Amino acid sequence: MPRNIEIKARIPRIDALLPKAAALADRGPVEIAQDDTFFRCESGRLKLRTLSPSAGELIFYRRADRQGPKESFYHLTPTSEPDRLRETLSLACGQIGRVQKTRTLLLVGRTRIHLDRVEGLGDFLELEVVLEDGEPLEAGMQEAHDIMARLDVEPSQLIEGAYLDLLIQQRT
Template structure:
């Protein structure tokens, strides 16, 4: 189960400085390109599922994301499979009837602090965001408290965003 919280932010530089002050370990910067697909027989928007093919400089992954659990966090089943050939994986999905619906491109700077992975994202067409994911299994209520407390510690206020980058991008198009 993936459990994370996401916020839209105004200045990633300030957040990055705060993370360093707290002792977060920088793990690197990657450019990610995510292709999202629509199932040929069911509408993923209605079932709250997603199928994504991700390309980074280091790896290719095919990811299924199940429906979200209710609440302030993004909590959902996630199944990730490593892919050796990005182009062939895309062709395979299209041959099976999956239709490409959007591409999300972002620059992601990753940090680790304790049991959290922190991603500072610059998303093309959407702006700057922070995502914090717990790297350990906890109950949803424990995870929500820990992640929201951590956001306050970073000086982040406001309500978390539960929509995916895909949903935000599709909303902007309409």
């Protein structure tokens, strides 16, 4: 199963961080509207990401809910019928929440920089360092720390869990 090292951090404003990220990037920025529906899943997290009426992907992932760089295992399955798949999974598994965001994607080598404006939550940075098969975690963690430092993101800004967790915490 593919894996990466991931961090999430709360940031004051995307427009303040975008020039720094763009200066590091090999490619981007690309803006993407994403609508993620989460379903009950005992062995990790299962979400359907809708990108358009005819494009989406079912994403299963498993990672620790803690601050700082963490290993994430994931599996992606594309779909051309995200609305029908959402209906089927809702009936079969039950929905636990939905996250809508605008993502600005930039690439720095093998690292994906996501600048996310999450509806109801605010602005966030997410880094995903894609690991090779058998590559030690430490290499990806060091790369995540290096990019964090170059973007002036402090460890105190890091969050644990998923955007869905933050939205659920707000409701309680």
